[in-house]
Amino acid sequence: MKNVVIIGSGLSGLSCAYYLKKNGINTAIYDQSNQIGGRIFSENIDGFICDNGFQILLNNYQEVKKILDYKDLNMNYFESGATIYTDSQMYKVYNPIFHPIKSLKSDFNKIFSYSDYLNVLKTLFINNDMSTKQYFKRSFSKSANRLFFEPFFKGVFLDDNLENDFIFFKKLFIKFAFGKAGLPKNGMYELVKQIKEKSKILNINFNMKLKNISNNIAFFQNGEKVSFDYIILALPIETINVLFNLNLKIDYNTNSTFYIKSEKNVLGKALLLVPDKKYKINSIQCLSNVSSNYSNNNKSLYSVSSNDHNAKKETIIKEFTKITKIQQSEMQLIKSYRIKKALHKNIYKIDRKDNIYFCGDWQKEPSIDGALKSGRLTAEKIINICKT
Ligand SMILES: Cc1cc2nc3c(=O)[nH]c(=O)nc-3n(C[C@H](O)[C@H](O)[C@H](O)COP(=O)(O)OP(=O)(O)OC[C@H]3O[C@@H](n4cnc5c(N)ncnc54)[C@H](O)[C@@H]3O)c2cc1C
Missing domain, CATH: 3.50.50.60 (FAD/NAD(P)-binding domain)
Known part of the structure; x- marks a missing residue:
C-alpha cells in the first residue's frame, strides 16, 4: 500500500x-x-452562529451533490430575488423563475427594461472573452446594472471592479437563476x-x-x-x-463581514443590496430569518458584508442604522471578520x-x-x- x-x-x-x-x-x-x-x-457566539464571512451554498452545485447530502445539511433558503436600498427607498424584485406572479407585482419594471429581458436570455447562449463589467455595460440598461447586476455580482465575486471573466460570471448566473441560495440549518x-x-x-x-x-x-x-x-x-x-x-x-478580493444582533426583525428572507457607491456596505441579510438556528435566543442576527476588509466598524454601524432604521441603542455588534485573502482573482x-x-x-x-x-x-x- x-x-x-x-x-x-x-x-x-x-x-x-x-x-x-x-x-x-x-x-x-x-x-x-x-x-x-x-x-x-463557523463560530458559536452568545447563541448565534457566525460563519467566516458571509458564505452561501447553492442547491445546484454539481460537485457538492457528488459528495454531500443536501437533505442531511437541512438546507434553508433565501428568497430568490433581492431587496434593493437606494436613495432612501426600497425596491423589491423576485426571480420570475421561482416567483412568476410575485415578480409581476414587484418593482421589476422600474429596474429592468424589455431589452434587459432579452439580454438575460441571450446570456444563456453566448460566450465571449469580456470581463463581467464590460459585459454588463454592453448588455444591460443603466438601471439594471446599477441597481441589480452590479451590486449582486460584486457581492458574489467580492470584487467592486467585476474584473473576472464572462465564463465564470455565466456559470454562476445560471446557477443563481435556476437554483436557490441557502444555508445549512446549523451553519x-x-x-x-x-x-x-x-x-x-x-x-x-x-x-x-x-x-x-x-x-x-x-x-x-x-x-x-x-x-x-x-x-x-x-x-x-x-x-x-x-x-x-x-x-x-497573486491578487485577492477582500471582504469584511459584521454580525449584528437586535431585538428588531426588519428584513425578510431576501438579500438586501446596497448599490450606492457612497456606502461601504454591499449587502445585508437577516440570517436568523433564513435559518432560525442562527439565533437561539429569539433575537435577529444580521450579517453585513463589505468588499473593503478595512471598512470601519463605526461607518458600518451608521450605514446599517440608516438603511434598516434600527437605532444603535437597539443593536449590538457581536463579531467582525476581516478577510484580506478571501478569493484569488x-x-x-x-x-x-x-x-x-x-x-x-x-x-x-x-x-x-x-x-x-x-x-x-x-x-x-x-x-x-x-x-x-
Ligand atoms: C469571505 C468568503 C466568502 C465566500 N463565499 C463563498 C460562497 O458564498 N460560495 C462559495 O461557493 N464559495 C465561497 N467562498 C469560497 C470558498 O470558501 C473557498 O473556495 C473554499 O473554502 C476553498 O477551499 P480550499 O481547500 O481550496 O482552500 P482553504 O480552505 O484555504 O484550505 C487550505 C488549508 O491549508 C492549510 N494551510 C495553509 N498553509 C499551510 C501550511 N504551510 N501547512 C499546513 N497547512 C497549511 C490552511 O490551514 C487550510 O486549512 C468564500 C470564501 C470567503 C473567504
Whole structure:
C-alpha cells in the first residue's frame, strides 16, 4: 500500500481524502490550524452562529451533490430575488423563475427594461472573452446594472471592479437563476463536518505547518518529519508560491463581514443590496430569518458584508442604522471578520512535481464547488497511479 499524505484540510484536501478513501486508499492529513475546513468555519457566539464571512451554498452545485447530502445539511433558503436600498427607498424584485406572479407585482419594471429581458436570455447562449463589467455595460440598461447586476455580482465575486471573466460570471448566473441560495440549518461548517463523516478520515494532525519538502520527506515547523510515497498539497496558492519559489503575482478580493444582533426583525428572507457607491456596505441579510438556528435566543442576527476588509466598524454601524432604521441603542455588534485573502482573482496551472501533487480552489474557481472539484481530480490522478 502506497503511503499518501495530504497537507491542508480545506474543502479541496477533504474532497481529495474522500475520493481516495472511497477507492481504498487511506491518507493522513496535516494542517497548520487546530481544526479542519480551512476558509469554511463557523463560530458559536452568545447563541448565534457566525460563519467566516458571509458564505452561501447553492442547491445546484454539481460537485457538492457528488459528495454531500443536501437533505442531511437541512438546507434553508433565501428568497430568490433581492431587496434593493437606494436613495432612501426600497425596491423589491423576485426571480420570475421561482416567483412568476410575485415578480409581476414587484418593482421589476422600474429596474429592468424589455431589452434587459432579452439580454438575460441571450446570456444563456453566448460566450465571449469580456470581463463581467464590460459585459454588463454592453448588455444591460443603466438601471439594471446599477441597481441589480452590479451590486449582486460584486457581492458574489467580492470584487467592486467585476474584473473576472464572462465564463465564470455565466456559470454562476445560471446557477443563481435556476437554483436557490441557502444555508445549512446549523451553519456553513456543517459541510465540513459532513465530508469528514462521509470520508471516515481518522488520521488528522493539527498544528502541523509545512515548512519544506525534500527527498520524499515533509518537514514541519515544529520539527516533525513525515515520509511519503505521494504527497498532495491542498494549500492556498500563496503558500505554494513561497514553498516552490514560483514568483507568482497573486491578487485577492477582500471582504469584511459584521454580525449584528437586535431585538428588531426588519428584513425578510431576501438579500438586501446596497448599490450606492457612497456606502461601504454591499449587502445585508437577516440570517436568523433564513435559518432560525442562527439565533437561539429569539433575537435577529444580521450579517453585513463589505468588499473593503478595512471598512470601519463605526461607518458600518451608521450605514446599517440608516438603511434598516434600527437605532444603535437597539443593536449590538457581536463579531467582525476581516478577510484580506478571501478569493484569488486568477486561476493558476501548476504541474505536479515528481510525486508532489496539488489541489485547491485556485486551480478551478474560487468557490466551494471549485475546491471540491480540484480535490476530486487530484484524487483521480493518484488512484490511477496506484492502480498501475
Ligand atoms: C469571505 C468568503 C466568502 C465566500 N463565499 C463563498 C460562497 O458564498 N460560495 C462559495 O461557493 N464559495 C465561497 N467562498 C469560497 C470558498 O470558501 C473557498 O473556495 C473554499 O473554502 C476553498 O477551499 P480550499 O481547500 O481550496 O482552500 P482553504 O480552505 O484555504 O484550505 C487550505 C488549508 O491549508 C492549510 N494551510 C495553509 N498553509 C499551510 C501550511 N504551510 N501547512 C499546513 N497547512 C497549511 C490552511 O490551514 C487550510 O486549512 C468564500 C470564501 C470567503 C473567504
